[in-house]
Amino acid sequence: MAGSRIVSLGHYQPSRLVTNDDxxxxxDTNDEWIRDRVGIVTRRVAETESVADMATAAAGxxxxxxxxxxxxxxxxxxxxxxxxxxxxxxxxxxxxxxGIAAPAxxxxxxxxxxxSYALATADHAIRAGASRNAIVIGSEKLxxxxxWTDRSTCVLFGDAAGAAVLTATADGEEPGIxxxxxxxxxxxxxxxxxxxxRPYIQQEGQAVFRWATTALAPLALQACERAGVAxxxxxxxxxxxxxxxxxxxxxxxxxxxxxxIAKDIVESGNTSAASxxxxxxxxxxxxxxxxxxxVLLFGFGGGLTYAGQVVRCP
Ligand SMILES: CC(C)(COP(=O)(O)OP(=O)(O)OC[C@H]1O[C@@H](n2cnc3c(N)ncnc32)[C@H](O)[C@@H]1OP(=O)(O)O)[C@@H](O)C(=O)NCCC(=O)NCCS
Numbered sequence: 001m002a003g004s005r006i007v008s009l010g011h012y013q014p015s016r017l018v019t020n021d022d023x024x025x026x027x028d029t030n031d032e033w034i035r036d037r038v039g040i041v042t043r044r045v046a047e048t049e050s051v052a053d054m055a056t057a058a059a060g061x062x063x064x065x066x067x068x069x070x071x072x073x074x075x076x077x078x079x080x081x082x083x084x085x086x087x088x089x090x091x092x093x094x095x096x097x098x099g100i101a102a103p104a105x106x107x108x109x110x111x112x113x114x115x116s117y118a119l120a121t122a123d124h125a126i127r128a129g130a131s132r133n134a135i136v137i138g139s140e141k142l143x144x145x146x147x148w149t150d151r152s153t154c155v156l157f158g159d160a161a162g163a164a165v166l167t168a169t170a171d172g173e174e175p176g177i178x179x180x181x182x183x184x185x186x187x188x189x190x191x192x193x194x195x196x197x198r199p200y201i202q203q204e205g206q207a208v209f210r211w212a213t214t215a216l217a218p219l220a221l222q223a224c225e226r227a228g229v230a231x232x233x234x235x236x237x238x239x240x241x242x243x244x245x246x247x248x249x250x251x252x253x254x255x256x257x258x259x260x261i262a263k264d265i266v267e268s269g270n271t272s273a274a275s276x277x278x279x280x281x282x283x284x285x286x287x288x289x290x291x292x293x294x295v296l297l298f299g300f301g302g303g304l305t306y307a308g309q310v311v312r313c314p
Contacts, residue, residue, distance in 0.1 A: 002168045003175025004126040006314045009281035010061025011162040012054050014046040027151035034155050039244025043158030043269030045143045051083040052093040054161035055139035066165040070099040075134035077122050078107045079114025079273035082140045112240045112301025114273030120180035126168050137163040138273035147200040158269030162277025178227030182307035192302040212246045217253035220298045227310035234259045235293035240300050241265035241275035260288050289313045
């Protein structure tokens with residue numbers, strides 16, 4: 001069975017920059033608290049763009065960089081937990097705007113782990129022969145589901161999209177996407193939820209923090225083991241961007257001394273399903289990871305869900 005690999009990446013962020021001082025003008029917070037407790041300095045907030053607009057922009061860039069055309073794509077998967085427009089799903093909206101004819105088109109909602117779930121889904125479809133070239137996108141407009149009067153959540157999030165084009169590997173070529181390690185702790189789903197009407201993000205921050213810093217490192221190591229890559233060979237670690245203290249806590253337990261650690265949260269905030277492809281796309285754009293090098297992706301969050309895999313850098 002053929003595997004798949006990432007051919008190219010793309011990302012999109014809205015132009016409106018929101019600083020910590022901007023937020024201090026609307027809720028009782030300050031720059032020092034946000035930097036110390038979370039690590040965020042700025043985030044982007046969409047004004048007119050929808051989840052589908054941002055997804056289309058990111059996917060369009062990834063497609064343009066791939067050497068493929070819309071006619072080559074037979075599957076579009078969008079990870080999102082914030083799309084207000086439900087039907088047609090976001091994937092179909094993106095496909096229509098990019099001129100992709102008759103693709104399998106689906107949205108995946110596993111909140112912040114969404115991109116790794118979507119990537120695995122597309123990889124599995126390619127392995128099964130149900131797809132040859134796919135676009136996988138994480139896109140979020142969390143500003144639509146943020147309570148802007150709640151200082152404990154509104155300082156955390158941002159809007160963005162990131163996308164990857166996948167293709168089947170050639171006969172004899174090593175797969176570029178390793179086996180996924182995915183799962184959830186559904187009995188603990190209440191600690192981070194977006195529910196009700198209108199839906200707002202609510203969370204027990206410390207419970208999420210404890211779970212992320214204790215449960216996830218062994219699972220990320222499992223993803224390395226299943227890919228047959230030693231942690232010391234990992235060239236970059238791109239975890240979900242929720243909190244720099246969470247990232248540091250996980251990194252400490254991974255033994256990945258040679259890895260570039262993605263910390264896009266500093267400039268972008270927590271963009272849920274967009275955070276991993278956004279951070280990865282920026283690392284590649286800045287040429288911080290050599291082509292072909294093993295990169296450990298690991299998403300986690302609402303649900304509580306998690307998913308991760310080792311991929312080869314395009
Ligand atoms: C949310 C998070 C940053 C809060 O940090 P924390 O150190 O746990 O802070 P606490 O919630 O204990 O609050 C400490 C104090 O800061 C206050 N506080 C909360 N938000 C604040 C803000 N934006 N500005 C200033 N003070 C704030 C609290 O009211 C509390 O005050 P008190 O001691 O007078 O009661 C942290 O728990 C976290 O990152 N959790 C993970 C959440 C996450 O990543 N979710 C998404 C996963 S996908």
